[in-house]
Amino acid sequence: MPTLRAPLVLASSSPRRREILATLGLPHLVEGSGIPEERAPGETPIAYTSRLAAAKANDVATRFAEGVTVLGADTIVVVDGDVLEKAATHDEAAAMIARLAGRTHEVVTAVALVQRPAGLVAESQTTTRVTFRALTSAEITRYAASGDGDGKAGAYAVQGLGAGLVDRIEGSYTNVVGLPATEVLALLREAGVLEQWP
Numbered sequence: 001m002p003t004l005r006a007p008l009v010l011a012s013s014s015p016r017r018r019e020i021l022a023t024l025g026l027p028h029l030v031e032g033s034g035i036p037e038e039r040a041p042g043e044t045p046i047a048y049t050s051r052l053a054a055a056k057a058n059d060v061a062t063r064f065a066e067g068v069t070v071l072g073a074d075t076i077v078v079v080d081g082d083v084l085e086k087a088a089t090h091d092e093a094a095a096m097i098a099r100l101a102g103r104t105h106e107v108v109t110a111v112a113l114v115q116r117p118a119g120l121v122a123e124s125q126t127t128t129r130v131t132f133r134a135l136t137s138a139e140i141t142r143y144a145a146s147g148d149g150d151g152k153a154g155a156y157a158v159q160g161l162g163a164g165l166v167d168r169i170e171g172s173y174t175n176v177v178g179l180p181a182t183e184v185l186a187l188l189r190e191a192g193v194l195e196q197w198p
Contacts, residue, residue, distance in 0.1 A: 003194075007069070008021075008028040008071060009030070010071050011072040012071075014178055020184075024197070033057075034059065048083065049108055050110040053123065054120055069193045071184070073112075077108075090144045094145075104131040107154070133167040
């Protein structure tokens with residue numbers, strides 16, 4: 001069984017991230033962060049997602065006593081250098097899916113580990129290239145209206161109906177879901193938190 005040297009707290013209310021940690025056999029607590037997800041003017045996509053991951057972890061770490069490790073993560077979809085945030089409406093979701101249809105985009109997840117009182121102890125960024133197949137306007141409209149991509153970066157969920165949009169994935173699948181499994185294990189080892197796995 002996986003063994004941790006310190007309690008692990010996930011600074012996210014995402015059920016997908018919880019499932020990935022559970023699948024890896026990593027015991028953890030869940031504490032959502034209240035950090036607003038707003039990109040600063042001129043901030044690069046990588047800098048943006050890295051800043052948010054660290055900010056979420058730091059925010060949650062202040063609620064715990066010393067000795068815990070807090071994992072913060074942020075996932076974005078990038079196409080043509082633009083960051084596609086979570087769609088506010090189904091029309092906005094349809095516009096995002098139409099932009100991704102028949103093309104390759106990048107999914108970037110930043111992960112940060114924060115300990116008290118040390119602060120940030122490890123961080124990484126993982127990029128996966130995802131190619132959508134060509135889609136008809138009717139498919140795009142129906143997918144957006146399904147709600148499958150609600151609350152998701154880029155307005156799609158690869159672990160749901162969105163799997164039918166994807167032609168090819170180059171890199172980590174779990175990264176596209178929201179948390180790169182192999183990279184998280186590596187960070188926990190780097191921070192001295194993961195004693196053994198599996």
